[in-house]
Amino acid sequence: MKQSVEADNSPIEDLLSWKRGRPADIEGRSKKLWLLPDGLCLIEIIPSLRSFTYDRDELVEETGPLRLDFYERAAAKLADAGIRTAFSRRISATCYVAEYHPAPPFEVVVKNRAVGSTLVKYPGLFQENQPLPAPVVKFDYRVDPEDQPIGEDYLRALGLPVEELRRQALAVNTTLRDWLHPVELWDFCLIFGFSDDHEPVLISEVSQDCMRLRHSDGSPLDKDLFRRGASQETITSQWRRLFDGLG
Structure with missing residues (x-):
């Protein structure tokens, strides 16, 4: 073309x-x-x-x-x-x-608290919003109407560098948490493509649309507002608060 x-x-x-x-x-x-x-x-x-x-x-x-x-x-x-x-x-x-790197049919999810799919998929294991003792990394197969957990051995069978993806996801977690503090990063998802030399490249957007964030006063600064039925005006005004004091 x-x-x-x-x-x-x-x-x-x-x-x-x-x-x-x-x-x-x-x-x-x-x-x-x-x-x-x-x-x-x-x-x-x-x-x-x-x-x-x-x-x-x-x-x-x-x-x-x-x-x-x-x-x-x-x-x-x-x-x-x-x-x-x-x-x-x-x-x-x-x-x-x-x-441009083609997107694979799976995403990498990092959880710092027991929220969202953790509570839905594994009811009773954790209390709602419970801080996790260490970040949890999981892989989800991207499929409509709802993404599904995928066993890591399936990804290894496809020749994918699971441990390197885990390492990069945790590095993203550390960087974002340090940058956003005192805003709390509860969880987020990432999509990695691969370069010609097979190195992971973070190709997904990193924004309020793909993570859960809490202001120091406890109020959400992310898509949870939408999930809870907030008005468009409330959503946009809260999202702007995320930038207050952000370096």
């Missing part, structure tokens, strides 16, 4: 005008992706919020820029810590250029 831009070296307006009128090469519930030359892609955030458990699915326009505000800063912090992410540069309120 011929391209009319030179990817990461192109002026921002060239990239934005190039994608207008072109169907996305890949489209999901929360993003559209256009393939670019040189192993890059252009990604546009769709400001959607979805909860399978609470059967709620809406567009909340202001969450798109807030997600990218957070991701841009998080990617810089992770890079400083030696963690390779796909993020390259932001080109608009909701668009950015990234390395």
Whole structure:
């Protein structure tokens, strides 16, 4: 397929005008992706919020820029810590250029507290919101309508570096917790692609849409607000609070 831009070296307006009128090469519930030359892609955030458990699915326009505000800063912090992410540069309120690596059908989840799927899948093992003595890393197979836990030996049978993915996920956890303090990071999910030399690359967005965060006063700063039925105005105002005092 011929391209009319030179990817990461192109002026921002060239990239934005190039994608207008072109169907996305890949489209999901929360993003559209256009393939670019040189192993890059252009990604546009769709400001959607979805909860399978609470059967709620809406567009909340202001969450798109807030997600990218957070991701841009998080990617810089992770890079400083030696963690390779796909993020390259932001080109608009909701668009950015990234390395393109195909997404595998599984994600890596880190839990610092017993919340969400831990309580649903394993009722009675932990008290709700209980701090875990050490971060728990698990792998979920990404499938509609609800992701399912997958045994690590299945991933090893596919030749995937399970221990390295675990190490990287824990490194992300440490970096984000240190950066966000005193905001508490309760859990989050990551998707890793792989470079040509088979090294893991964090390709998923790191934002309020894929983690649970608690303000020092105990209030949620993430998608739990949506899950609980909060108004769009409450969601966006709370998400903005996340940036108060954030370096």
